[in-house]
Amino acid sequence: GDSVTQMEGPVTLSEEAFLTINCTYTATGYPSLFWYVQYPGEGLQLLLKATKADDKGSNKGFEATYRKETTSFHLEKGSVQVSDSAVYFCALSDRYGTASKLTFGTGTRLQVTL
């Protein structure tokens, strides 16, 4: 079945450091890929998405590119801030690209310090 593998956390970075959170997936069909973020005490929020191969999703300085050849969707940010501290989830849709049924990775906790 479909699956998503994320790098283990927690990831601890100093402010302004470069961030990469790795995400790889196994899926059939033509899924869409997502990054969701969960800030402390809040529900999950969509951070960015990509719906087909080579698409790049971007938002709030975060970027991720849908790489079909390496089945990856790594999250990157050039300069993190303390306010980026949160748990980040990589997710994929079903084979038809429908987002209502998502398969999530286990989440990666990011802690940014001054």
Add this chain to the structure above:
Amino acid sequence: KAGVTQTPRYLIKTRGQQVTLSCSPISGHRSVSWYQQTPGQGLQFLFEYFSETQRNKGNFPGRFSGRQFSNSRSEMNVSTLELGDSALYLCASSLVVSGAGELFFGEGSRLTVL
């Protein structure tokens, strides 16, 4: 615009009891999905409802059930509770019924089974 509202936020039950959780989606959203979040299994899809019909179902036993009302509000029920049902139950609503639409998550209902 009000977000997704879940009630109750916290509840404690004992083994063998049943529980009903409620979710009010964002106004105008007709698709409602439910997820279970646990430290060991992460986020797992339970089911999705649209226009009072279950469209998708995850790999959970029949003790887990749900329904959606004509106003799009949804409830999920877990009967004969087990210790392993302790989890954060997240509800998400969506405006679109297909494609890579954004899911809007509530803050969850945290269930503890003793």
